[in-house]
Amino acid sequence: MSEERKRKIGIMGGTFDPIHIGHLILGEAARQQFSLDKVFFMPAGNPPHKRNRAGRAGDEQRVDMVRLAIASNPGFELSLFEMNEDGYSYTYRTLEMLRNKNPDMDFYFIMGADSLFDFDQWREPQRIVNAAHIVVATRNQTDPDVFNRLLDQRREEFHGDFLKLDTPNLDISSKHIRELIRNGISARYYLPDPVREYIRKNRIYLSSAENEEKVACSGKG
Structure with missing residues (x-):
């Protein structure tokens, strides 16, 4: 009997303070272009010393807003994986833990074009690439040739899968x-x-x- 196909899962992380239509358009574009089974919207937790930030939403409020925003899309799912007591989780740890817990899933980490430029400065970028496909949204303000060259550079640098997400970038x-x-x-x-x-x-x-x-x-x- 042949091995069953792994479920393709997109990961949309962020503080979502608040979640807006740009996040939703990005998630839906990734879901369609890469035939993802689900896109997990994963609000980041806040460290204990930053829980009561002036002028910001609380953790529960941010979660509530994400839940409301994605309720009408069966392809979206709320994940509380990063809402932990210690606050912000490093991306590489989140992805590695998700892979270990879900061997039947193949993960696609979705990020904006800005993140591609400083990706080599993230904590353990190689481990991020080893744990997931990297989906990068194009940005209207970025020259396409510059973007494509950097995408190729990152592929060679980390020997990983960097994929271009074709979607208009809403400057929101x-x-x-x-x-x-x-x-x-x-x-x-x-x-x-x-x-x-x-x-x-x-x-x-x-x-x-x-x-x-x-x-x-x-x-x-």
């Missing part, structure tokens, strides 16, 4: 969204509606009572 950042909300400006279309409503109801990312009143009265968030 969680930091910018937090600033919009803090200033009482609508973040509509940057966020899935359930996430936007969750932020509004829970008064997340507001830095003052004045802003809180402004957002509550205007219905923006």
